[in-house]
Amino acid sequence: QVQLRESGPGLVKPSETLSLTCDVSGYTITTGYYWGWIRQPPGKGLEWVGSFYHSGSTYYKPSLKSRLTISTDTSKNQVSLKLTSVTTADTAIYFCARGIGIAVTPLHFDSWGRGLLVTVSS
Amino acid sequence: SYELIQPPSVSVSPGQTASITCSGDELGSKYACWYQQKSGQSPVLVIYQDTKRPSGIPERFSGSNSGNTVTLTISGTQAVDEADYYCQAWDRTTADIVFGGGTKLTVL
Numbered sequence: 001q002v003q004l005r006e007s008g009p010g011l012v013k014p015s016e017t018l019s020l021t022c023d024v025s026g027y028t029i030t031t032g033y034y035w036g037w038i039r040q041p042p043g044k045g046l047e048w049v050g051s052f053y054h055s056g057s058t059y060y061k062p063s064l065k066s067r068l069t070i071s072t073d074t075s076k077n078q079v080s081l082k083l084t085s086v087t088t089a090d091t092a093i094y095f096c097a098r099g100i101g102i103a104v105t106p107l108h109f110d111s112w113g114r115g116l117l118v119t120v121s122s
Numbered sequence: 123s124y125e126l127i128q129p130p131s132v133s134v135s136p137g138q139t140a141s142i143t144c145s146g147d148e149l150g151s152k153y154a155c156w157y158q159q160k161s162g163q164s165p166v167l168v169i170y171q172d173t174k175r176p177s178g179i180p181e182r183f184s185g186s187n188s189g190n191t192v193t194l195t196i197s198g199t200q201a202v203d204e205a206d207y208y209c210q211a212w213d214r215t216t217a218d219i220v221f222g223g224g225t226k227l228t229v230l
Contacts, residue, residue, distance in 0.1 A: 045208065045221060045222070045223050045224040046157070046159075046208050046221040046224070048210075048218070059217060061219075062123070062217070062218055095165070100170075105212060105214070106212050106219055107153050107155065107170060107212070108153075108155035108167055108171075108210065109157075109165075109210075110170070110176065112165055113164065114164055115164055
């Protein structure tokens with residue numbers, strides 16, 4: 001059974017870069033599926049951030065595209081997120097999740113990590 | 123940008139049927155799914171591809187898609203079903219995975 005675990009700093013200063021890692025166990029990320037990041041500001045709803053496809057392609061939320069990079073370390077079976085020039089609006093719980101799709105059309109996320117709260121504050 | 127609209131809250135008595143709607147342009151031509159999120163927990167997939175139920179999800183959860191609205195129905199609602207529910211779909215035009223704003227289900 002696949003397991004996902006997010007890690008990274010819980011506090012980031014405004015204008016700096018937010019860097020998170022998702023450790024995946026129980027499945028090799030390059031074998032199939034896609035691997036996504038979803039965030040949730042405290043007390044608010046879910047927002048998709050971006051996804052990495054096992055084929056090597058990445059897809060980003062249009063409004064975050066200029067600040068966002070999702071990459072992988074296949075030797076460690078990890079998916080990473082980097083979000084630059086953060087503001088307080090980027091404060092959220094960040095979830096890593098496994099996605100299922102048809103070809104390059106994403107459908108749903110069937111497994112989620114526990115999430116990591118990242119606060120942007122000076 | 124593409125939007126999915128959900129009612130902020132729905133209330134239901136135990137044992138009754140709860141229906142949560144999610145509306146969006148041409149939603150009927152897309153696949154939608156539903157997540158349940160209990161307080162302080164990660165979301166759990168309860169319905170995918172409009173009507174399918176993952177293994178382990180009780181049969182009282184069902185989904186439908188008609189026109190521009192998808193509906194999550196919980197039959198014989200139990201207190202344990204109290205949670206926030208989110209719909210989600212993919213918008214090909216904007217290449218965006220979109221979530222609805224969420225519906226808080228109260229069982230009282």
